[in-house]
Amino acid sequence: MVVEVGYARAWDLEACAPWWPISAARARERDAAGLPYVAVYREPGREAPLEVRLVSWRDHYVGLWVYDALGRRTYDLDMRLLDDPSRLLRRYSVGWYYTGPGMAEFDKTCPRITVDLYPDGKGRRTEERQGQGGGSSITSPGLRDDERWMDLPAFGEWPLLSAQVHGLSEPPAFETAEVAEAAEPGEGDTPATCWRPPRPAQPGPINELFRPGVRVTDGYHPEMTVVEPRRVGTLRVPSGLLAVSGPDIRHGDGLPCITVPVRPGEYVLDEARTRFSYHCEWRDAEVTTTEATAVRLLVHETPAATWEMALGPDDDPRLFIEQQIAGFDTDGATGCFADAGA
Template sequence: MVVEVGYAQAWDLEACAPWRPMSVEEARKRDAAGLPYVAVYREPGGKAPLEVRLVSWRDHYVGLWVYDAEGRRTYSLDMRLLDDPSRLLRRYSVGWYYTGPETAEFDEACPRITVDLFPDGRGQRTEERQGQGGGSHITSPRLRDDERWMDRPAFGEWPLLSAQAYGLIEPSAFEAAEVAEAAEPGRGDVPANCWRPPRPVQPGPVNELFRPGVRVTDGYHPEMTVVEPCRVGTLRVPSGLLAISGPDIDHGDGPRITVPVPPGEYVLDEARVRFSYHCEWRETEV
């Protein structure tokens, strides 16, 4: 079977199509530089892709999406490059099992299986069933080391995972797809409807939490108003090194970091906010 491989700067989630296609040479340069790009595998002339690979080495991330003939995503795999740069952890995966060709993509009624793995060997497999009985069945995945990890392949040497999904036994022959338009991968921002590499959450506007009158929200609670901060004490740092740990540090596995600061005493203020909400039991704002 011949499989056509095309490259692009990003993947348009709405159009299910590559955004800013590029040549193999340009994709190879981006791979070497660690910049984000996607590789799209499809049968020649096929409308829906067989699979889409999303690569961003600078973000320590590789994603893989497998599609069916209806253009629905059937499998999603997130892989992470951790301490060892030569191999990838199969960090998280989800598979959707559509009950018919008319079932919508990601339909809530669709049975699916998710697998959550951690580098220390722990993990969780969740099977969400539908129909009579329904519910979820959670187990601990029993996987070999080579099932949790995969060697980091060289550019252009990724295995075709969709070959298993489509029952392709014979080795596939790959050929480069034609670039339909001139690529300008270095110009302009990637549109909001395109895939972006996952990145750590950035710190919020901490200073705003100490300015009375500022309106803030955390996306879950209603809009809140910052009130006057409360002085709670002082912190002495004679060594010039501030140690910070997570709330579960007593268990020995919590996060911990040290931050250099000028030695001295630091005032501790507690940020406070005020908000109201409608209480359905009292039928009033509280």
């Protein structure tokens, strides 16, 4: 079997097609520079690709998307390059098992299996079933080391990783697609419809929650107005190390998971509030209420220009999948600020 390999700057999710095809030589240059690019594997006569490999070494990331003959994605593998430059961690994968040709891509009722792996050997396998009984089950993956990690091939030497899925018993012969050379667009010109490397969750309108008069929404109530924050107390941090944690959670060394250095002193606690109206079904009337939305420890009167996620000592941003957050454990859905020295 002959498989054509083409390269491009990106993969357009809406069109399910490569965006801005590039030559293999140009793709090799981007690979060496750590810049994003994609490799598309096609079988002659088949409209949908066999698989798409998405690479961005500056983000420690290689992705693999496998497609069926109907153009539906059936497998999504997220691999990460960590401290060992010779191998990749199979960090996260999702497999969709469509029950028929009429089932749409990513249908909510489609059975799927998700595997979440970490370099320390821990992980979780979640199987979501369809039909009578439905539900899901969570187990330990129980994988061998060679099933968790993959040796990193050199550029141009990647195998067709989905060969077994497509029923290929013999290694295919690869042919490189020909591309007319053209000036490439700038790095910031990639359309919004194109794939990008996974990003952890980004901060929301944190400052705005404490600015009276700002209009916000929680997704359920479209018209919410920020009112004056309420000062609820003070916190002394004599050690100069602020702890953010669940109040009843202790780690093995007795220290909180997340700590942030601040100047030793006493800081005020503010509670953000919003006012909004909604229809109360119990009263069968329109009701206006004020509710708390956030609590902050004000370490400086000057508003923050940018925000970044606070990380614990074991949090590695290289492992974060799309929209993942760092945080702390809690048994009661509660959190607290405290002096770490206490």
